[in-house]
Amino acid sequence: MLSELKPTFLRPFFALVIIFNLCFLPVDAQQDTVRSEPDFHQVDINSLPSGQLTEYDRGGRPWIARNPYRGLVAPAILIGLGAGILASPSYNQDAKDLLNQGFHNFGGTEIDDYLIYAPYAGLVALNLVKIPCENDFINTAIIIAKAEVVNAALTFGLKYLTKVERPNGENSYSWPSGHTSQAFLAATIANREYRYKTPWVGIGAYGAAGTVALFRMLNNKHWLSDVVAGAGIGILSANLVYMTHQWRWGRPGSCLVPSLINGRPGAVLVYRF
Numbered sequence: 001m002l003s004e005l006k007p008t009f010l011r012p013f014f015a016l017v018i019i020f021n022l023c024f025l026p027v028d029a030q031q032d033t034v035r036s037e038p039d040f041h042q043v044d045i046n047s048l049p050s051g052q053l054t055e056y057d058r059g060g061r062p063w064i065a066r067n068p069y070r071g072l073v074a075p076a077i078l079i080g081l082g083a084g085i086l087a088s089p090s091y092n093q094d095a096k097d098l099l100n101q102g103f104h105n106f107g108g109t110e111i112d113d114y115l116i117y118a119p120y121a122g123l124v125a126l127n128l129v130k131i132p133c134e135n136d137f138i139n140t141a142i143i144i145a146k147a148e149v150v151n152a153a154l155t156f157g158l159k160y161l162t163k164v165e166r167p168n169g170e171n172s173y174s175w176p177s178g179h180t181s182q183a184f185l186a187a188t189i190a191n192r193e194y195r196y197k198t199p200w201v202g203i204g205a206y207g208a209a210g211t212v213a214l215f216r217m218l219n220n221k222h223w224l225s226d227v228v229a230g231a232g233i234g235i236l237s238a239n240l241v242y243m244t245h246q247w248r249w250g251r252p253g254s255c256l257v258p259s260l261i262n263g264r265p266g267a268v269l270v271y272r273f
Helices: 007-023 055-060 070-086 089-102 118-128 137-162 178-194 200-218 224-244
Strands: 254-261 264-271
Touching: 070 089, 070 224, 089 200, 089 224, 118 178, 118 200, 137 178, 137 224, 178 200, 178 224, 200 224
Parallel strands: none
Antiparallel strands: 254 264
């Protein structure tokens, strides 16, 4: 019951606030291929001899901003927190009781089955209104494909290894949440492709992903531990691919833009010389 919740129950929620702020930090694992203007302060730390950083890197930017692996920090914390909550079942039950009391008239919805693709729909919509993407179409498509494979392997591999029972008792494949990992994967890609233009794309995409996580709990499909870990796995899958993708395919400055041609759906390949 809510009246019986211990003060320590609030700690994971304060941690989540900090973690999701970390998620919105720039997570460049390598130099992006298209920039609207040169960044004269950007330094490829890997190309410098050990210890030889510029004064700007030493004193002007915090460690998290100049570390090439910073994209792994937020997902690692989220996955660890999800595992920690899983190891303390009382947190899961307390969160479930809290949601039941706050949304006692909630009758269930299937919107979370469709909202997981909202960030990808946003990518298409932005192209339709002629806002250029960060990377060319071929690279973006390959990144999405590779990230989906990594995400599926991690998510379903952990489901079969842990065999955690769902809150509704439907099956024993609850941890982590596949819907949540998919939503945060798509949100991370949308953010990385358009953050050069505006932060609002990332904010909207992560907002949609967070809504998916909430509905998975409200629909009694997942525990709090499931959606927290799922969010981390989705972000991790995307950032791992961005870190390892070598930009060997396609040409920088080209982008396939969905368009209406004579009233019919089609696409226009835009190439910048």
